[in-house]
Amino acid sequence: MASTSSLTLSQVVLARSVPRHGSSNPHLPSSLSLPTFSGLKATPTTTATPTAANASSTRRRSTPGRRQAQVLASAAVETLEKTDTELVDKSVNAIRFLAIDAVEKANSGHPGLPMGCAPMAHIIYDEVMKYNPKNPYWFNRDRFVLSAGHGCMLQYALLHLAGYDSVQEEDLKQFRQWGSRTPGHPENFETPGIEVTTGPLGQGIANAVGLALAEAHLAARYNKPDAEIVDHYTYVILGDGCQMEGISNEACSLAGHWGLGKLIAFYDDNHISIDGDTDIAFTENVDARFEALGWHVIWVKNGNTGYDEIRAAIKEAKAVKDKPTMIKVTTTIGYGSPNKANSYAVHGSALGAKEVDATRANLAWPHEPFHVPEEVKKHWSRHIPEGAALEAEWNAKFAEYEKKYPEEAAEFKSIITGELPAGWEKALPTYTPESPGDATRNLSQTNLNALVKVLPGLLGGSADLASSNMTLLKSFGDFQKDSPAERNLRFGVREHGMGAICNGIALHSPGLIPYCATFFVFTDYMRAAIRISALCEAGVIYVMTHDSIGLGEDGPTHQPIEHLASFRAMPNVLMLRPADGNETAGAYKVAVVNRKRPSILALSRQKLPQLPGTSIEGVEKGGYIISDNSSGNKPDFILTATGSELEIAAKAADELRKEGKTVRVVSLVSWELFDEQSAEYKESVFPASVTARVSIEAGTTFGWQKFVGDKGKAIGIDRFGASAPAGKIYKEFGITAEAVVAAAKSIS
């Protein structure tokens, strides 16, 4: 990347090479100072520019300085209403043309949204938001989400003007190119300053609900009457496409229910989507719908030039504390383009040289591509010292807090740094074969309730199945409008919104560990959000119960078949299917440790025995031997299984051993973790010389050939399930020890 030479230290540390998903290449290595809390110390941070650091240290030490920062923070809207309109026009056009020019250079991208949203975006980033460009991870920053992620050049232009090191002129010129920090949609793991990963429509607004929830929750837990250390807003721009997606209705219904007053969403009401005028498919009354969802709704009729209207709307939104606000901003897509504005033609393609020229003429913009006029640069340049001052101010406030409330401060620190409390894993329960058998969903509940006592950032809930998924935290109440400090989240029957909200929570602070739950089959409803968890490196814990035909009578609509395979195929997901108590504890250990990739725990409805040989350490390897009566790494058979079928494999092994065979039983609780082990370890579990292998799993056989090989046999279910008592279905479908024994004999 051409801009490497101008990277600051923080960027060098943050810059990530392709391929990027793997535990060996974490996004925030421990050597990075920012997220490990040194930003809170009294000495200037190594990553701030000298100017910022000086400003910061100066202001932090003096009461007047602190007051000044407070003025900056609290009165931003009022102060900046005085900004010269002509200058704002220039800044807005600078944003427009950075987007136009970058899309034109890439000959790919979406200029329409940035051109239409530039006025509101200018006001949000230049006049309203609190942030520190030199520390994109400063805890108390306002969060911004571009839910209409295709318009990402808007946000890249803003980050560039605001002084973020991640988006320099060279980065803008590399828009949508291999290895750049300005990819085709906003990706938090590529570009510091981007909070979440958007593009798939509706995800961003739901992420924003999660961000706002996290703020409300942490504020309720940690703020004190004399020290408001958590106090920031979440801003979103969403478009018509986001509004049409069901996920946004789910998440916004919850935001209204929860009364997330510091969530302010700007709806870019431009009446154009890819297929043309939205009238062809979208004629509902969005304002009335949002009012029905419990939101405060404001309409800015002139989003193209009505700066004061936009400012007044934001002021009004902030004044409404008990409801989220949707500001409908009517804009013209591609504003300024004489021939393409207000048409789908400007949505997703470069304008073309001729139309770019015409737009330059129309908006009186004589500058070269990528040029930002000096007065605009100068105007925006204040954000670097101001941001440093804001952070310094907050650091000082936190230092006082820490003195007065050392316990809360320690807990809070662990949440905002992501450092797990020492010895947390000792809370995990362990079992012996003599421990009573239980469903892994119940064992999961034991783990959750044990972990919540040692992990201050653990919170979560179910999509209206808490009593089936067994996810209630018994020592806490419900997170509700009047009890935001509580840690049981009640998502209602809204799986997709739930997943995306958890992504937002996870990305709010490194130490927040959200979990969410439904029946495993209903991951189908939330798959798009789970994929984003995996891509954006959000370590959400998915507690997925009723993981097979073992759920019985509810029948094929409720019985997962292909789901294990479908997640094993998805990059950067840990798909875990524990077999008993020790393995469930192991699955939780893995899930908690993996903060950069989501874990999906597939858990049984039915009771299972505690098996000899299972262990937490085994789970951490993904696949391991639970029993073996062979020697020299040469058993007659290898039987392998996951979850509820490990018991069946163990029984089949007993049968075969009675007949004088040597049999190894392997638990393959997580294929991904096993893949990451050394070749030697893998050979010690699955020696190449042993080809008589049988697998059994109450799901599709798809993918199992990898472990059973050309000569082995995979027992599974390659059809939909059935409605009947679980035992009956297992028998009818041949998921039995007898079937394993027969398969083994057929290949011996």
Add this chain to the structure above:
Amino acid sequence: MASTSSLTLSQVVLARSVPRHGSSNPHLPSSLSLPTFSGLKATPTTTATPTAANASSTRRRSTPGRRQAQVLASAAVETLEKTDTELVDKSVNAIRFLAIDAVEKANSGHPGLPMGCAPMAHIIYDEVMKYNPKNPYWFNRDRFVLSAGHGCMLQYALLHLAGYDSVQEEDLKQFRQWGSRTPGHPENFETPGIEVTTGPLGQGIANAVGLALAEAHLAARYNKPDAEIVDHYTYVILGDGCQMEGISNEACSLAGHWGLGKLIAFYDDNHISIDGDTDIAFTENVDARFEALGWHVIWVKNGNTGYDEIRAAIKEAKAVKDKPTMIKVTTTIGYGSPNKANSYAVHGSALGAKEVDATRANLAWPHEPFHVPEEVKKHWSRHIPEGAALEAEWNAKFAEYEKKYPEEAAEFKSIITGELPAGWEKALPTYTPESPGDATRNLSQTNLNALVKVLPGLLGGSADLASSNMTLLKSFGDFQKDSPAERNLRFGVREHGMGAICNGIALHSPGLIPYCATFFVFTDYMRAAIRISALCEAGVIYVMTHDSIGLGEDGPTHQPIEHLASFRAMPNVLMLRPADGNETAGAYKVAVVNRKRPSILALSRQKLPQLPGTSIEGVEKGGYIISDNSSGNKPDFILTATGSELEIAAKAADELRKEGKTVRVVSLVSWELFDEQSAEYKESVFPASVTARVSIEAGTTFGWQKFVGDKGKAIGIDRFGASAPAGKIYKEFGITAEAVVAAAKSIS
């Protein structure tokens, strides 16, 4: 199944054994008279009971008889308002106790909804709906959908009382048992009289939108001022859970937009979901939301005993012709249970013997389990002759229509029977290697526009990506409120609702062939609906473009990786990835022929060459040889690929052949179809003796070991994609002919 001996002929023909998903076991065999249109003939149908047939033939032949049937049909609500209230009470309680008793016997199920919804359900099935119990497939029946599918005992009780052969007393006693026709959720493929498959919440209401759309569309196309042959309603019961799901908002927004006046949804407003009072997660104003979506909204405050309120609401709903209606019916879940009503305890578990007794006492129901009092039986018994009369009346009307409008009648017949027009497949385009290269998404459009001229039931559209998915039917306009006869559907950005609406369209009439489109990666948004397509045997065609990293700059949020594997793992889905023009035509041939399973076509954004050796016939086999310079079925190498990578495999083969090797190239366009071929054919394509195999596909390698074997190599992408021009990503990710050649050499 114990009830087999009492099956009527139609049931015997319709009864289906497990396993049920496969082309060899179609749901409606051609030997069955009902759906093959003989029901329209003047002679009594073989499947009607003697009584019904007599009534039918009598009334069909006389004008007074016809008039009588018209009175029955049009004035149902008015006529039946006079029904004795005491009798209605008894009928309602009979429904409640059939549900209570069946759940109790199974010790599994959901009694709460049937107990609360019995009053509205009685009125819908006994007083309002037009249907013929002896022919569940009579075209012009009103459709009923229980979107809250867990309450299926409600519908089984209704079908039983109404005289459907599919649900006899013995079937009720077999509720939720292996092989029964009364599974744990309603499944259209198990139980004639059930229209769609529900249980996963929100799917049913969206299916219902599809059913209502189909009615509106066919009415607009085929009705004449003097012959309204299409005229029926779609009724739905949905609960709080359905209301919370985003899919229902998507589908209902479209229903409002389309003004589907004959869609009447009953919202069972009981304030209880699994987690308890809905107040913990669902406090939005549902009425106001539906008004915002363009629906007519009515509130029945006393859904427990207010029969006249319910009747009046239905009358009002029918009077509103230009909007769908939501009737919010406030009920008490588990009505009648003295200790469990109005609590989550009655939602999803049997009441228990003691509470069943208490409920019997409370509702003054002295009868044995499963007993239906004689007067209730007698009251409901009229539906058999009345239904036969309604059908006969319609048959006569259609006979007149056929005389006056023979062309329309022939087309209409093909839609309602599902018989494809002779020679339709001749419309499929073919290509030679000399034909210009093109993206398969464009070739798909050529197919769609060719097929729509010969397939009267083909209609569909995209989720706001028509111009990217290339799905516009050029000879038709948009289906809209004022143009319902048109065949381009505009779904907006609502993938999930789109899929479920298409399921409804497909299940409305066997000859309706809905297609729908988005980017392949966004199947994640609609996966739950696609799974229902597969399970409920709806032959929806999923046109999924931008099928790999080949889409380029949009980056990893838009680039499918695991999606091919995830659908190959799903039962009863045809996952097709054509490589060029001939294969795209082949994919459409397969998709059109397979009316009982959905087809997913993964299509390229990028231009591809027309390859030598590809063919429609090859596609029908799923996997086939496109080139081979070996003899004796012993090539040195087998290279296999799908879609856009088949070109790469062909290039690699050329390279290896230049070096003197014998190389076979296999297109594996559909793994499912290949799996269905004979062992001999499979051996002729992949001889066991040839182990030097290399696969290449621009997606996960997960599952490919099945074809490359222990000694082969699978080239693919086991990470997320990247934002850059497509060619660059292919090169960087090693999806190249060079990589194939190197892999082949490494294993030779």
